[in-house]
Amino acid sequence: MDILVNNVQVFDNLKKKFVSGGLAIINKRIVEVYSENSSIPFDHFDRVIEGKGLYAMPGFFDIHSRGDLAMVSEPSRLSALSQGITCEVIGNDGFGVAPIKHTNYMLHSQYVAHSLGNPQLKWHWETTSQYLNLLHEKNATNLIFYAPHGTMRLEASLNTSLSTTGLFALTHLLEKAMDEGAAGISISCEQSPSCDGWKNDIEMAAIATLLKKKNGILSVCLCGSSRPFREIERAVQIAKTAGIKLHISRLFSTNDDNAEEILPLLEKSKKEVPGLLVDVSPYPTRLLKLSNILPYWVKEISSEELRLKLKKVEAVQGLFDSLNLKEEYLEKVKLVLTSKKEFKKHEGYLLEHMAMERDETIYDILLSLVLFDADKTFFEYEAVRPDILKRLFDLPFVVPATSGYLDSRVMPDMFGAVPTYIRNFSDLDPVKIATKLAMTPAEFYGVKWGIKKSYKANLLILDPAHIYSEADFDNPRSLAEGIECVIVNGRIAFEKNKSSGIRCGEVLAWS
Numbered sequence: 001m002d003i004l005v006n007n008v009q010v011f012d013n014l015k016k017k018f019v020s021g022g023l024a025i026i027n028k029r030i031v032e033v034y035s036e037n038s039s040i041p042f043d044h045f046d047r048v049i050e051g052k053g054l055y056a057m058p059g060f061f062d063i064h065s066r067g068d069l070a071m072v073s074e075p076s077r078l079s080a081l082s083q084g085i086t087c088e089v090i091g092n093d094g095f096g097v098a099p100i101k102h103t104n105y106m107l108h109s110q111y112v113a114h115s116l117g118n119p120q121l122k123w124h125w126e127t128t129s130q131y132l133n134l135l136h137e138k139n140a141t142n143l144i145f146y147a148p149h150g151t152m153r154l155e156a157s158l159n160t161s162l163s164t165t166g167l168f169a170l171t172h173l174l175e176k177a178m179d180e181g182a183a184g185i186s187i188s189c190e191q192s193p194s195c196d197g198w199k200n201d202i203e204m205a206a207i208a209t210l211l212k213k214k215n216g217i218l219s220v221c222l223c224g225s226s227r228p229f230r231e232i233e234r235a236v237q238i239a240k241t242a243g244i245k246l247h248i249s250r251l252f253s254t255n256d257d258n259a260e261e262i263l264p265l266l267e268k269s270k271k272e273v274p275g276l277l278v279d280v281s282p283y284p285t286r287l288l289k290l291s292n293i294l295p296y297w298v299k300e301i302s303s304e305e306l307r308l309k310l311k312k313v314e315a316v317q318g319l320f321d322s323l324n325l326k327e328e329y330l331e332k333v334k335l336v337l338t339s340k341k342e343f344k345k346h347e348g349y350l351l352e353h354m355a356m357e358r359d360e361t362i363y364d365i366l367l368s369l370v371l372f373d374a375d376k377t378f379f380e381y382e383a384v385r386p387d388i389l390k391r392l393f394d395l396p397f398v399v400p401a402t403s404g405y406l407d408s409r410v411m412p413d414m415f416g417a418v419p420t421y422i423r424n425f426s427d428l429d430p431v432k433i434a435t436k437l438a439m440t441p442a443e444f445y446g447v448k449w450g451i452k453k454s455y456k457a458n459l460l461i462l463d464p465a466h467i468y469s470e471a472d473f474d475n476p477r478s479l480a481e482g483i484e485c486v487i488v489n490g491r492i493a494f495e496k497n498k499s500s501g502i503r504c505g506e507v508l509a510w511s
Contacts, residue, residue, distance in 0.1 A: 001046040001491065002026045004034060005461060008051025011058060011434045013450040018430055023056050025457045028490020032453060047492070049485055051461055055430045058438035058450045059086025059458035059486065060418060064249055064279045064401030065143075066090070068097045069116045075503050077140040079402075081486050081494035082479045083418035083469075084437070084460040087142040087508065089445075092249060093221045094188030094195075096148035097123070098131035099155060099173060107154055111191070129180035132507045139505040140493050142458065144445055146186035146219050147177035149207075150194030160196040162203060170197075171206050175214065183445060183509050184217030186249070189231045190224035208242035217445075219247035228252070229261060236269045236276075245275035245444065249401075251392070252280055252384040259388045263395075270397055277444045279401035280392055282421040283413055286383045287336065290366070291374040295319065298370070307371055319370070320363055330362050332381055339376040340369060351379075386424075393425040399436055400425075416471030419480040428464045447508050461485040 005023040010033050012019050022034030024045075032038065042048075062080060065088035071077065080088055090096065095111045105123055125131045132145060152173040157166035174185055185207060188194040197203045198220075211218055220235040222228045232248060239246035248266075252259065270276045291299060298306060298319065309315045331352040338344065343365075346354045351362045358365070369377045384392075392398045400421035403413045413420070418437065426433050442449030451459060460483060467482030479497050486494035493502045 002044060003047045003049065003457075003487070003490075003492070004042070004045040005049045005051050005056050006034070008461065009055045009430070011056060011430075011451050013439075013452050016431060016435060016439075018055060022051075023451065023459075025487070025490055028456055030451060030453055030455050030457050033451075049461065051484075053463065054484055055434075055462050055464065056451065056459055057430065057434040057462060058442070059460055059488070060084045060437040061087045061089065061399070061441035061445075062402050062417075063089040063247065063277065063399060063441050064092050064403070066092065066116050066403060069112070071135050071139050071141075071143070075135075075139045076499045076501065077505075078479075078494075078499050079414040079477075080141050081488075081499060082415060082483060082497070083402075084462060084483050084486055085141060085402075085418065086458045086460070086486060086488050086493075086505075087144065087441075087447075089144045089146065089183075091146035091148050091182070092186050092219065093223060094148050094150040094186050094191055096146070096151050096186070098125060098128045098151070099147075099177060100151060101126050101155065104155060108151060111150065127180065128177040128182055132181045135505070136507045137505070138503055140499065140503050141488060141505040142508055143505060144183050144447075144508050145181060146184055146217070147174055147182040148194075149185050149187040149197060150191060152177070153193045153197055160193055162197065162200070167203060167206055170203070171210055174207065174210055178210075178214045178216055181507055181509065182216070184211060184219060184245070184247075186219040186221060188221045188223065190222075204238055208238050208244060211244045212242045217245045217247055218242075219249050221249040223250040229265060232262070232265055232269060236273055239273045239276075246273050246277075247444075248276070248278040250280075251278055251398075252388075259384055263388075263391055266392075266395060266398070270395075275444065276397055277441065278392075278395075278398045280389070280398060281383070281403060281413060282389065282393070282400040282417055282425060284382060284384055284386045284389055285380050288333070288379045288381060289375070290369055290377040290379065294370065294374060298374070303371075310367070310371065316367065320366075330366075333379045334381065335377075336380045337376070337378040338369065340372045343369070390425055393421070393436070396435075396440065399440055413471070415477055415479065416469035419467050419469035419482070422464060422467045423469075426464075430462070430464055433462070433464060445508070457487050457490040459487050
């Protein structure tokens with residue numbers, strides 16, 4: 001189908017501005033900015049989209065998608081397309097779904113479900129190439145894949161400290177993954193076993209050397225980090241020494257009292273590592289599931305076993321000592337949703353206020369919820385002040401990103417992160433929107449992108465003045481307004497708030 005987008009403001013790649021005209025797409029590629037004087041007759045086109053008052057801009061990137069399993073279970077990718085996202089970066093946070101041998105699937109499952117949900121899929125792949133082949137041209141969005149460090153570490157060795165043989169196995173897996181299409185490696189600063197390797201200078205030096213050899217990207221996830229300042233400094237030093245690109249992921253995933261110090265650090269880091277990209281959620285608040293802050297042993301035993309174990313004072317103390325949240329931080333947490341009837345009336349309360357009203361400690365309340373049903377209790381907390389977010393997004397190399405699945409539950413920012421950024425932080429400036437959400441990440445990943453003759457058409461038709469999303473915790477799948485049409489690789493994938501069912505997304509940088 002050849003498409004004409006008529007009477008629209010078209011983004012100019014070179015001049016970084018919009019020009020009036022039309023857009024001709026023939027054989028899935030952009031052939032020209034169309035005008036009345038075009039040599040292509042109007043009646044040539046199979047489909048004409050009237051774009052008066054609208055903007056045609058390059059398709060958006062989500063550089064922190066957690067769609068690894070969702071791409072298999074929900075290949076229509078409505079959550080991405082409905083926000084104008086035409087390329088997703090997966091394999092984030094140090095954990096992913098490849099490479100994993102069938103014999104080791106259960107070993108990885110507790111980590112994978114925590115970050116990516118559990119759509120009850122039958123895994124019929126083992127290698128990176130098998131997984132990417134499963135998605136290539138069978139998924140609605142394009143994708144870029146990071147080889148997940150923690151996943152490969154478990155495949156290489158069950159020990160937290162790798163032997164020489166284990167390190168060789170790890171680097172072999174990474175090199176093979178990059179040969180099969182991975183753009184680099186993702187590492188977690190906090191989640192074991194990835195964080196164990198992150199702290200090891202020898203292991204990181206070996207990884208950085210291989211990334212340099214393969215022209216790969218180092219992605220470092222700060223999720224859960226209590227010392228993001230130090231982790232950023234370490235990541236920058238590794239990238240600077242090796243001369244590689246650096247992606248700082250999930251900045252301010254938890255509340256950080258030193259947030260103001262991060263801003264000058266990022267500016268300094270960009271000078272030291274020109275190939276630096278940072279992602280942050282455009283939401284000042286986050287949702288937190290109680291079970292996700294508990295140690296793994298709690299999740300591995302039955303409810304009855306847990307009750308018996310927690311009758312011992314030392315077990316209760318051990319439980320709370322292992323929480324990755326300080327007491328002064330817990331005081332800022334608000335109860336959002338619970339299935340425990342006696343606590344229902346306290347939804348919307350800060351934990352400290354709830355404790356005062358009930359004449360209990362915060363830990364008494366948490367223990368009661370843990371014993372009742374930790375999987376059905378959600379909290380909300382302020383991750384970063386809105387004014388800090390605004391200053392962050394004013395930095396040209398800081399981009400918004402979504403989050404993803406949480407134990408098979410779709411979270412609000414999957415459907416609302418991009419509209420939230422546009423409404424609150426872009427000044428509704430079309431040039432800023434196109435640059436921040438499309439061109440900056442495209443340049444970082446080194447892919448041919450934008451509205452340029454001969455390029456595959458990955459673009460959207462947007463009405464910035466009417467972009468809006470009502471996605472929230474109770475209505476996480478509420479679609480955004482203002483995204484009129486999304487075209488992926490020359491085919492209409494989303495229009496008038498509906499998926500077309502087209503699945504022609506490609507794995508970018510795939511050999």
